[in-house]
Amino acid sequence: MASATVRNVPLLDDDTIPFGEEDEMRDPSRAGQKYTHPYVTFFHLFFRGAAIVIYMFCGWFSDSFITSFVFVVLFLSADFWTVKNISGRLLVGLRWWNYVDDDGKSHWVFESKNSDSFQSRVNKHEQRIFWLGLILCPVFWGLFFLIALFGFKFKWLLLVMIAIALNAANLYGYIKCSYGAGKDLNTAASDFVKTQLFKNAMDIMTRPNTAQPPTNVRPTGVV
Secondary structure: OEEEEEOOOOOOOOOOOOOOOHHHHOOHHHOOOOOOOHHHHHHHHHHHHHHHHHHHHHHHHOOOHHHHHHHHHHHHHHHHHHHHHHHHHHHHOEEEEEEEOOOOOEEEEEEEOOOHHHHOOOOHHHHHHHHHHHHHHHHHHHHHHHHHHHOOOHHHHHHHHHHHHHHHHHHHHHHHHHHOOOOOHHHHHHHHHHHHHHHHHHHHHHOOOOOOOOOOOOOOOOO
16 A cells, blocks of 8 residues: 655655755855756756657667667656656755555655745746656657557557656656645646746746837938
8 A cells, every 4th residue: 555745854864965955055156047957957858858859760770679669768767767866856846756664555755845945046947947848748758659559550659658657757746746745636737737827927927128229219211
């Protein structure tokens, strides 16, 4: 039997950097920059993007299904590990994990660092990239699933199902982290979409107009 909890505790007693204290180790020279975790942000998109690109264009470089399968799975696995263990906790202050207690019971833990001091340090650009990458890639794999299904490409269908499972696991875990384990997935997903739409609308409405009025314009057509 598995249970789900939400809490803000370190993953293990010997965590090198306790959960939620990552930004205290941040390089001060990056203060004020657009991206405070540029390498993490890059690899958050690189592995999952590379898996999609290889899947789409592998036929151009190799006719071997096994070779294509292995490379796509390798990038999917690297992406799953990176997103689950690194980019989630550094970019948005979220983490999910599982452990088995002494009685053999499986526990799923969904953590969120929601303190005002931590959220004020979250880079909004990185946060937006994190969620966009987390949501858009499963959409692509969903399209590939339909193409493989109706094209009767059943060997590729297996690969797409693996990709959907790995991508959906991280998406489900982080939605649970963000909105609590007490909500079902439909409610959490609906709340997430509403929140993101509201944030984007507010960003557009409150964005300052950087266009400067023209100066020293000479009149034309003066009679």
